Structures are given as C-alpha cells and as structure tokens.
Amino acid sequence: MKILLAAMAVASLAAIPSATQSSFADLRETALATFEALPSATPTVSNNPITPDKIALGKALFFDPRISSSGVLSCNSCHNLATGGDDNRETSIGHGWQEGARNAPTVLNSVFNSAQFWDGRAEDLKAQAKGPIQAAAEMANTPAQVIATLKSMPQYVEWFNEAFSDEADSVTFEKLAKAIEAFEATLVTPAPFDAFLAGDDAAMTSEQKQGLALFMDKGCSSCHAGVNLGGRGYDPFGVVEKPSADVLPKNDKGRFLVTNKAEDSYVFRAAPLRNVALTAPYFHSGKIWDLKQAVAIMGRTQLGEELTEEEVGSIVAFLDSLTGKLPELAYPTLPPETATTPRPVSRNVGK
Amino acid sequence: MKILLAAMAVASLAAIPSATQSSFADLRETALATFEALPSATPTVSNNPITPDKIALGKALFFDPRISSSGVLSCNSCHNLATGGDDNRETSIGHGWQEGARNAPTVLNSVFNSAQFWDGRAEDLKAQAKGPIQAAAEMANTPAQVIATLKSMPQYVEWFNEAFSDEADSVTFEKLAKAIEAFEATLVTPAPFDAFLAGDDAAMTSEQKQGLALFMDKGCSSCHAGVNLGGRGYDPFGVVEKPSADVLPKNDKGRFLVTNKAEDSYVFRAAPLRNVALTAPYFHSGKIWDLKQAVAIMGRTQLGEELTEEEVGSIVAFLDSLTGKLPELAYPTLPPETATTPRPVSRNVGK
Numbered sequence: 001m002k003i004l005l006a007a008m009a010v011a012s013l014a015a016i017p018s019a020t021q022s023s024f025a026d027l028r029e030t031a032l033a034t035f036e037a038l039p040s041a042t043p044t045v046s047n048n049p050i051t052p053d054k055i056a057l058g059k060a061l062f063f064d065p066r067i068s069s070s071g072v073l074s075c076n077s078c079h080n081l082a083t084g085g086d087d088n089r090e091t092s093i094g095h096g097w098q099e100g101a102r103n104a105p106t107v108l109n110s111v112f113n114s115a116q117f118w119d120g121r122a123e124d125l126k127a128q129a130k131g132p133i134q135a136a137a138e139m140a141n142t143p144a145q146v147i148a149t150l151k152s153m154p155q156y157v158e159w160f161n162e163a164f165s166d167e168a169d170s171v172t173f174e175k176l177a178k179a180i181e182a183f184e185a186t187l188v189t190p191a192p193f194d195a196f197l198a199g200d201d202a203a204m205t206s207e208q209k210q211g212l213a214l215f216m217d218k219g220c221s222s223c224h225a226g227v228n229l230g231g232r233g234y235d236p237f238g239v240v241e242k243p244s245a246d247v248l249p250k251n252d253k254g255r256f257l258v259t260n261k262a263e264d265s266y267v268f269r270a271a272p273l274r275n276v277a278l279t280a281p282y283f284h285s286g287k288i289w290d291l292k293q294a295v296a297i298m299g300r301t302q303l304g305e306e307l308t309e310e311e312v313g314s315i316v317a318f319l320d321s322l323t324g325k326l327p328e329l330a331y332p333t334l335p336p337e338t339a340t341t342p343r344p345v346s347r348n349v350g351k
Numbered sequence: 352m353k354i355l356l357a358a359m360a361v362a363s364l365a366a367i368p369s370a371t372q373s374s375f376a377d378l379r380e381t382a383l384a385t386f387e388a389l390p391s392a393t394p395t396v397s398n399n400p401i402t403p404d405k406i407a408l409g410k411a412l413f414f415d416p417r418i419s420s421s422g423v424l425s426c427n428s429c430h431n432l433a434t435g436g437d438d439n440r441e442t443s444i445g446h447g448w449q450e451g452a453r454n455a456p457t458v459l460n461s462v463f464n465s466a467q468f469w470d471g472r473a474e475d476l477k478a479q480a481k482g483p484i485q486a487a488a489e490m491a492n493t494p495a496q497v498i499a500t501l502k503s504m505p506q507y508v509e510w511f512n513e514a515f516s517d518e519a520d521s522v523t524f525e526k527l528a529k530a531i532e533a534f535e536a537t538l539v540t541p542a543p544f545d546a547f548l549a550g551d552d553a554a555m556t557s558e559q560k561q562g563l564a565l566f567m568d569k570g571c572s573s574c575h576a577g578v579n580l581g582g583r584g585y586d587p588f589g590v591v592e593k594p595s596a597d598v599l600p601k602n603d604k605g606r607f608l609v610t611n612k613a614e615d616s617y618v619f620r621a622a623p624l625r626n627v628a629l630t631a632p633y634f635h636s637g638k639i640w641d642l643k644q645a646v647a648i649m650g651r652t653q654l655g656e657e658l659t660e661e662e663v664g665s666i667v668a669f670l671d672s673l674t675g676k677l678p679e680l681a682y683p684t685l686p687p688e689t690a691t692t693p694r695p696v697s698r699n700v701g702k
Binding site: 089 | 414415416417421422423428431432433434435438439440444447448504627631640641674677679680681682683684685687688690694695
C-alpha cells in the first residue's frame, strides 16, 4: 500500500498537500477495501432474534448490580456506557476489591468482534455475558442465585415472559445472556470515519485523512481491519520484537490458555479500535495510558517500524475519527426486591 | 387523632366500610394538616440558584466514578437512581471494599430533608456531597485530587464555566458540591399519595387510605410528617422501649457524635418515608429487611404499641402509596480523560 501514499503525493507529513476530490475518492476506495462502516440498523446475532422487549430487558440486566452476589457490581461497572464502555483502569475492581487479570475491553460495538475477550474464548456476546457474572474476582455469583434473584421480582418475570413469549420457563441464565446480548448489540457508535466512508469528505480533518492513509500504508490495517478495525483475528504481541515485560507480563500467555497450542503463546486478539481515544489505558495489560505511546509500541513490536513523532501524531489523529456517539439511553428503573430476593453477600468472598 | 378513625367508622380493619366522599375529604384535610404534597416545580435551595446548566453538570458529576480515587465509585454507586436512590445493602461498599457504618439513605426527595445523614451532621445537600467523596471508607479522595481530575478534562471546565458563568475560578470543590445539589434537587418522585392530597380520591386504594388514617391515629405521623414524612427532626431510637442490640448496635450513638450532648445518645433522624418500599433494608443499621417487621418495631419502640398483623399490613399498604416516579434521566456521556488526568489508585487504601 506504499503506492497509496505516493499517489496522494504526501511527500511530507508536516502539511497535507492540496488534496483533490479524486484523491479523497482514492483514499475512500482503498479504505473501503479494508474497513467497513457501521451498519445503520441494529445488527443481527446468531440464534437470538433481537426485539425491543429483549433489548429493554437486557438494558435492565446490564445496569442491575443485583446480578452480582454483593449487589454492588453491574455489567456497567466495568463497561461503563458513560465513559466509553469501559472503566478506565488498568484492570477492573471486582468482588472483594479483587483486581482482574486483564484490561476491560469496551462493550461499544463489541457485537462486531468475531469473538469476545482478549483471548477470544467466548464465541459471542451471549457466551461472554455468562463469564464475569460467575468469575470469583468479578461478580462472584452463580447462575442459580442469579435466577433466584430475578424470579423473586415479579416485574422481571413479566419482562422475561414478554421478551421470550414463545418459550416455556422464560427466566433462565441462557435467556439472561441472550437479553444482555440483544441490548449490547444496540451499543453502536457512528463516528466521523463512518461518515467519511459513506462519502462525506468533510467528516474527517486533513490530518485524520492523512493518518488513515498512513495507518494503511504502514500496515496497521493488516490486523486492525474490518468494521471494528480489529477484533477479528489473533496475533502474537510482539510479531517483530517482544514488548517489555511490564507491558507484556510473563504470566499471561494469552490465547495459549484457550487453545493450549505453543504457537498461541502470548497471542491476543487484535484490539478493536473504535472509541480507542476514550478507552485508555491500553493493551491487555492496561499498562500504557498514552495513546501515542501505544501506537509507537505497536509500530515497533508488530511492524518493526520506528514511527516518527509526526507519524504517531498523524495516526492518533485518524484514531480520533473513530470516536463515535452512542444512542441516547434512558437510565432504567429496576424492579424492587421482595421478601424472597436473596440478600447481598455482606462482606468478602466466602463470607 | 383517635377522633378521625372514629369519624370514619372504621370499626374493623378487616374491611373498609363504604367510605363516603365526605370521609375522604375529612381524611385529606387531616392529612394536609400533617403532610405536604411534593411541589410541582424544582424546589429552591439556599445559596445556590438552580439552573439547567448546573443540573446537567451535577448529573455528570453524580454519575462520574472518577470522583473517587479508585475510579470505581460514583455517587450513584450507593445512591443508585435505578433502585430507589440507595444500594439495597445493610451498609455500603466503599474504597478497598470497606463497609460503611450506616445504611445509605435514599437520595430521592432528599432535598426536602431539613438536614442530611442519619445524624443530621450536614445542613444541606451541598454540605452532604463533600462527605462521601473524602471519607476513607467511601470514595477516599481529596478535594485537590478531585479538582485536578476535573480540570484535566476541558469539557468539564467548559461545563463548570457555563454553570457558574458569573464567577471566577469556576472549577472548585464548593461548586462541584453546588452542582450535585442542583441535580439532586430534581430527584423528586410524585406518588399516589400526592395525587390523593391534591384531591384525587381514586389515587389511593381503600386499604392505603385506611392505612393513612391508622398511620396518623397511632401517632407514626408525629415524627414522620411533612413533605417527606420524616427527615425533619431527631428522636431517640427507642422512645418507649430500646430495640435489640442487633437493630441498634451499641457502638453507634447517633447524633451524640455530632452534638456531644448526653440526651442525643442513640438519637437519629426520623427516616423520611417516601419510596420506603424500595429502600430495604431499614434503620440506620440496615438490619431489618422486611418493611412489616420495621413497622412493628417502630410501633413497639417509639410508640409503645403492639400493632396487630392487620394494622401493620394496613400501614405498609399506605407506605406503598409513597412509592413515586422519577423523571426520565438520560444516562450521561462523560468527558474523556486526558494525559494529565490523575490515574486511579491501583489497589487498596494507601497504595
């Protein structure tokens, strides 16, 4: 793709030359061969027809801290929709103030990832949703306790019945996961980049367009491609050069823990880059807070490129064009507990 | 007020006799001498003109976990607007998973309390807001750190400038508190009881109206009066009979800790009762989960009355008429951090 940059006659990155409409069209055409704009309708997901009732139920569940054994943590605690769909911490705080092992990825646009988690161990969002609820260091709950909690509240039972009206025994852990997936499928954030792909030359600044060209030219887009600019494949962290141990802790072997194959040691999912400007800190370790630094590390470790400060700035400008806007969400009113609602765990794990 | 019940000819509580419009009018008149309906407009507060810009800023701050040193806890964590304005726990979980000392009171309608906290140690909501942010067992932050956090985000600075346009140095801890107070003043929940007070006989069920009469007749309303049915005065927990030590832990002397006066030992604010059906568990200790049991304990300890199961049921029916409805709230999008935003404390207190 070196050709592209040459064709645009971007001799110096200091100032973009007077770009013509045809050069924008070339850039868009090349970009459309690599990336994809967000769809305008809620995407479909496998084995889970998305309906308004299911979305509404899933939203309530997403925001409900009573899904956790402590009554303190909701999906939104670590995937906060007010702050880019993540929690802006190296790793998340869970039950008993335990720290998680990896940085919480954003839930925004996650429906477009080909699998979930940094190691892709959940094939979709309904599989993913079941993980943190049961993880001892996260919500520390059990499916039975979650279902007892939900069934104790008549309003929840009614919502499940409405959302899964064709099915018997509607309040199940499986259906909870499906409802959460349905809600999460609506968390799509159209960005200036999408408007540019759709034909609006003015949606991105010159610097951003220049950054887009560079992003493709340098090869970033060989992993960070598709609708989410990542989230599709797996690569070793350190294709060319291993990152330092503080960025790539030795004890987390990534996808090896899923596949048990030697070649998957220190292999992670290429991070989806939509809203990346909102989701510091970076990498599975959450060790890098500065997006410029993250880009420089990626250049060095994955591409063997020592990017100049100017090049890094240009790519970061492009990444800013991936910051999108969530549809407005009304904060839900959740069903009240009843006498039979299991009580929150009063103190630490196991107590 | 024994007269009232007699006048209503409620000889047996098992079934309300055919109530006439005039008996409803009598009940309303007596109730209006004791209680007050919620105002239809946002209430005013002292020394803090409430404006739309201030409300919007306060809402962002209320939902922002970056106000806490961990980046995990927001005002909404313990005063969750999705679950009755509280956290449905005996006591709250704070920084480092420490448990608070007293049950978190609801933020809903709290603007109408004559003072804040169970011991009334904050004279208003702007004074209250500063407490949990700094408490070591809650948000564990400092005013300087909070202000540094807010000033690091240009969008916050702009919002403060808009909300406090007539003042220099607009991003201060004092103004943060004022903005939160302005937002909280909007958290008002009109209930069937208000509609009844306004003249709608059908807004409350017969059982609820009967419970209202009983609530006044038994003397509950001598402390639980005014717009919030409580939240105005202070009384010993155990006017007639001390509650058991599990409900009234010996080590929490209540308002004595504020005034240092012997007569304030085990004195607490009479709880405001709006939305009480949503805010289990009860009392400052949070030890009682069943509202019926809470009413029975109140009868015994404060009034020297052994309420029958029927009487308790009737009063609880009335209390259900205090469950109101919040105005719809759009979940906010918060400003993104920048390179200068202080990082969340990565682990436990002091680390």
